[in-house]
Amino acid sequence: MTLNYSISGGDFASAGNASSAVKSILKQLNIDNGTIKRVVISLYEAEVNVAAHADNGTITVDIDNVSVKMVICDSGPGIPDIELAMKEGFSTASAEVREMGFGAGMGLPNIKRNCDLLNIKSIPGEGTELNIEILLNQAKPTER
Amino acid sequence: MSSGSENIKFHHALNVNDDLCTGCTHCMTVCPTQAIRITGGKARIREERCVDCGLCYKSCPVSAIFVEQDDFNDIFKFSVRVALIPSVLFGQFESRIPVAAIYQAIKNIGFTHVLEVENLCGTISEGYDRFTVKNPSVRPAISPYCPAIVRLIQVKFPSLTGNIIRVKPPTDSAAAYLRKKFAEQGGDPGAVGLFYVTPCASKIASVKSPVGETASLINGVINMDFLFNRITKALREMNSDQEWKDRDPHPSPENILWSLTRGESAGRKGRTLAVDGIRNVSEFLEQLEESEQSDLDFLELRACDESCAGGILICRNRFLAVERLNERAEAAAGESRESGTESTGIKEPYNHNDYRLGPIEPRSMVKLDDNITEAIRKMDKVEQLLRVLPGIDCGACGAPTCRALAEDIVQGHGTVSHCIFVQEWEIRSGRLSLEEADRINSSVWGEMRNRRSQKG
Numbered sequence: 001m002t003l004n005y006s007i008s009g010g011d012f013a014s015a016g017n018a019s020s021a022v023k024s025i026l027k028q029l030n031i032d033n034g035t036i037k038r039v040v041i042s043l044y045e046a047e048v049n050v051a052a053h054a055d056n057g058t059i060t061v062d063i064d065n066v067s068v069k070m071v072i073c074d075s076g077p078g079i080p081d082i083e084l085a086m087k088e089g090f091s092t093a094s095a096e097v098r099e100m101g102f103g104a105g106m107g108l109p110n111i112k113r114n115c116d117l118l119n120i121k122s123i124p125g126e127g128t129e130l131n132i133e134i135l136l137n138q139a140k141p142t143e144r
Numbered sequence: 145m146s147s148g149s150e151n152i153k154f155h156h157a158l159n160v161n162d163d164l165c166t167g168c169t170h171c172m173t174v175c176p177t178q179a180i181r182i183t184g185g186k187a188r189i190r191e192e193r194c195v196d197c198g199l200c201y202k203s204c205p206v207s208a209i210f211v212e213q214d215d216f217n218d219i220f221k222f223s224v225r226v227a228l229i230p231s232v233l234f235g236q237f238e239s240r241i242p243v244a245a246i247y248q249a250i251k252n253i254g255f256t257h258v259l260e261v262e263n264l265c266g267t268i269s270e271g272y273d274r275f276t277v278k279n280p281s282v283r284p285a286i287s288p289y290c291p292a293i294v295r296l297i298q299v300k301f302p303s304l305t306g307n308i309i310r311v312k313p314p315t316d317s318a319a320a321y322l323r324k325k326f327a328e329q330g331g332d333p334g335a336v337g338l339f340y341v342t343p344c345a346s347k348i349a350s351v352k353s354p355v356g357e358t359a360s361l362i363n364g365v366i367n368m369d370f371l372f373n374r375i376t377k378a379l380r381e382m383n384s385d386q387e388w389k390d391r392d393p394h395p396s397p398e399n400i401l402w403s404l405t406r407g408e409s410a411g412r413k414g415r416t417l418a419v420d421g422i423r424n425v426s427e428f429l430e431q432l433e434e435s436e437q438s439d440l441d442f443l444e445l446r447a448c449d450e451s452c453a454g455g456i457l458i459c460r461n462r463f464l465a466v467e468r469l470n471e472r473a474e475a476a477a478g479e480s481r482e483s484g485t486e487s488t489g490i491k492e493p494y495n496h497n498d499y500r501l502g503p504i505e506p507r508s509m510v511k512l513d514d515n516i517t518e519a520i521r522k523m524d525k526v527e528q529l530l531r532v533l534p535g536i537d538c539g540a541c542g543a544p545t546c547r548a549l550a551e552d553i554v555q556g557h558g559t560v561s562h563c564i565f566v567q568e569w570e571i572r573s574g575r576l577s578l579e580e581a582d583r584i585n586s587s588v589w590g591e592m593r594n595r596r597s598q599k600g
């Protein structure tokens with residue numbers, strides 16, 4: 001099944017709405033709690049990144065009996081150096097912003113840690129597309 | 145008395161009186177777990193979803209929802225008759241009536257002993273400390289105090305069941321304590337009857353089918369409104385020369401307030417939070433599930449507004465009850481300050497074997513199916529149905545919301561024709577006969593309300 005959401009740049013108040021809605025649905029689908037947590041954390045970080053760094057974004061979530069696939073697509077400044085952005089602690093946030101606890105540079109690494117597959121495509125000046133896949137617990141290769 | 149062993153059936157203390165129920169849907173719309181449907185013109189409570197919070201009881205305009213109770217005369221089957229009293233009982237009476245007089249009145253109506261269950265709260269606090277130390281990764285630790293909340297977590301937030309502190313709440317701890325004391329004294333355990341005076345339905349349910357315990361140690365439950373009447377009568381009949389001197393242990397000032405909002409959290413170390421009102425609790429737990437709050441140490445969660453002072457069997461205004469309890473606690477603190485003695489109360493060390501609660505099992509009611517493929521199929525069907533249903537949550541189908549009807553349909557209860565809007569369209573387009581529509585409507589609203597079938 002497919003779910004669609006949208007998120008606007010600067011709208012921090014709404015960041016988290018999509019991950020919250022997806023959580024409720026995964027609970028109804030009897031998906032295990034560990035998987036739900038990983039989905040919620042990954043999607044939440046991606047939502048906040050759109051609110052913090054981009055102008056507008058759409059979220060598509062695909063759920064089947066193997067995995068949860070999420071595509072977060074935004075129009076915005078894009079990420080010029082993805083490899084650098086993926087480094088723990090890297091952030092373009094200013095020192096002042098960091099003082100307040102924002103911009104720890106942990107968002108993308110946190111997504112990486114919680115998902116099974118992460119693919120980032122970005123065109124500077126145009127936007128960013130995150131593809132995140134999280135395998136359902138029972139479908140994990142190691143546990144098969 | 146509870147049958148013990150496996151509780152496949154969940155005991156509920158809330159029941160519908162069909163003679164009074166008019167099927168008005170008030171209860172159905174307020175139920176926080178969507179446990180109520182209208183069938184045959186009457187409210188029906190779904191056992192597996194009900195958490196005994198009592199919002200339906202409060203909402204019913206014709207008092208058709210009632211709280212069952214044991215026969216008061218059952219107490220006389222025992223030669224030792226103990227009233228287990230929650231401190232909130234004293235909030236039922238105005239300040240001018242001394243606590244000791246109320247103790248005496250309880251004895252005058254037939255009890256041989258009175259024990260305020262909050263006497264065990266010191267012991268329970270030690271149990272909480274132990275749990276916190278032994279389970280450093282379980283944060284926040286959630287209070288096991290309110291049975292409606294424990295059940296809410298089981299059915300709606302199953303992933304949080306492991307956070308509930310596994311220590312018996314005051315009533316059960318008091319019962320365990322007394323059973324042990326009476327056993328030490330020798331004598332026939334069968335001669336001792338323990339009766340709990342309850343402010344709410346959820347405590348009844350938890351005595352009759354305890355969660356995390358194999359069998360209840362309590363012999364019966366008496367509703368607080370019933371006892372309030374008996375006590376008031378006894379107080380009025382009390383002799384002026386009757387001695388009120390009471391030698392019973394009283395809970396410490398802090399523990400007198402244990403059942404009120406922040407009564408537990410105030411005494412806990414670290415970062416704590418207290419939430420009262422079942423909808424507030426639900427909202428908070430949704431949030432807790434999503435964001436790790438591992439720096440939150442302790443959560444006090446209560447189903448009722450103003451906690452137990454707002455229990456459905458409490459007769460007096462909850463704010464006045466809170467005021468009286470605060471007065472009593474202050475007076476008790478003052479007394480012990482003056483006399484330089486520590487407050488009275490039972491000093492029972494926490495013994496894990498006596499006061500431990502067993503595992504609290506998740507029993508999700510939100511999942512559409514155990515099998516994920518099947519659950520996804522059902523969820524797709526729900527979404528399809530929601531595109532057809534009007535989305536106004538009118539309740540005319542006998543379900544609280546359009547989504548609830550859609551979920552009922554995919555689970556095999558009801559059809560899309562139960563929706564009066566869809567039905568109208570189906571009749572117009574010749575997809576549904578009038579007779580069939582009447583049959584459906586009567587199944588929801590009963591023959592009486594279904595006027596079309598009456599005319600026809």
Ligand SMILES: Nc1ncnc2c1ncn2[C@@H]1O[C@H](COP(=O)(O)OP(=O)(O)OP(=O)(O)O)[C@@H](O)[C@H]1O
Pocket residue numbers: 049050052053054074076077078079085086090091092093102103104105106107108109128
């Ligand atoms: N959607 C996006 N559009 C443009 N730039 C982005 C986007 N997402 C991330 N970035 C860039 O990548 C950097 C690292 O992102 P990451 O989420 O790891 O950290 P952060 O958002 O700066 O801080 P944190 O997430 O810890 O609060 C960001 O500082 C930002 O420059």
Ligand code: SF4
Pocket residue numbers: 197289290291292293343344345346347446447448451452453454455456
């Ligand atoms: S808050 Fe107190 S009175 Fe209300 S349901 Fe919970 S235990 Fe019962």
Ligand SMILES: [Mg+2]
Pocket residue numbers: 045048049052106107108
């Ligand atoms: Mg970020």
